[in-house]
Amino acid sequence: MRNTKFIVASLLFFSGLMAQSQRTASKIGSSAVWQLPPQFMTAAHAACDPSSADHGECMIGQMAKAGAPPDAIQFARELYKESRGQFGVMTGFQDEGPVAFAWVTYPLRANTNSGFLILNGRPRILDVEDLRLLDVKTMKANGQFQDLKAQFPNVDVWPGDRDGKMWPNSQVSPDGNIQFTVSYPLRNGCHACSRAGDAIFNWNFDAKGKFLGTSFQGLIDPPLQ
Numbered sequence: 489m490r491n492t493k494f495i496v497a498s499l500l501f502f503s504g505l506m507a508q509s510q511r512t513a514s515k516i517g518s519s520a521v522w523q524l525p526p527q528f529m530t531a532a533h534a535a536c537d538p539s540s541a542d543h544g545e546c547m548i549g550q551m552a553k554a555g556a557p558p559d560a561i562q563f564a565r566e567l568y569k570e571s572r573g574q575f576g577v578m579t580g581f582q583d584e585g586p587v588a589f590a591w592v593t594y595p596l597r598a599n600t601n602s603g604f605l606i607l608n609g610r611p612r613i614l615d616v617e618d619l620r621l622l623d624v625k626t627m628k629a630n631g632q633f634q635d636l637k638a639q640f641p642n643v644d645v646w647p648g649d650r651d652g653k654m655w656p657n658s659q660v661s662p663d664g665n666i667q668f669t670v671s672y673p674l675r676n677g678c679h680a681c682s683r684a685g686d687a688i689f690n691w692n693f694d695a696k697g698k699f700l701g702t703s704f705q706g707l708i709d710p711p712l713q
Contacts (some may be wrong), residue, residue: 520559521579524577576603590605643684646673690703
């Protein structure tokens with residue numbers, strides 16, 4: 489009898505793991521979109537700030553109490569893990585064939601509260617504000633950038649604030665590869681420092697959605713003062 493109970497319990501346990509794995513492996517879709525209710529952050533802070541539990545996990549736990557759908561909660565948990573502890577909620581979604589776009593609100597950030605992700609490729613979640621993935625080496629070797637640096641000594645590329653209006657231009661090559669063009673602000677040393685224009689990068693994917701890296705495309709001059 490004990491062996492039978494053990495086998496049944498083991499089967500239930502592994503079935504649960506398989507179901508969770510299948511949910512994680514399935515494509516992320518528009519069912520994960522959720523608009524933050526006006527009072528959500530006030531209530532979530534009241535519940536989570538005094539708690540000794542993980543703050544981000546606590547915030548995600550408050551989503552269900554506020555009526556968020558299961559897919560929105562699942563996405564927030566996956567993003568929290570992939571982004572090394574950032575609490576974000578998907579507020580917009582657009583399927584683009586081999587990959588998809590997602591607009592995300594990060595309510596706990598001090599700056600750039602709106603983000604933009606590329607989903608459902610390989611890797612499954614790509615944050616376009618992950619500056620480590622940008623072809624910055626080529627940018628800094630560019631003559632136009634060197635001239636700009638003479639005027640703005642501390643100039644560098646910074647994350648953009650993707651407010652849901654940003655829509656990357658795309659193009660497909662004859663071999664089926666696809667490129668998404670994204671611009672990034674150039675600032676002279678800090679988030680509030682002088683704007684020195686924009687840097688343009690392509691995000692490159694093969695026909696099946698595998699990420700092939702980024703490529704620097706050029707600079708846009710700073711606006712007239």
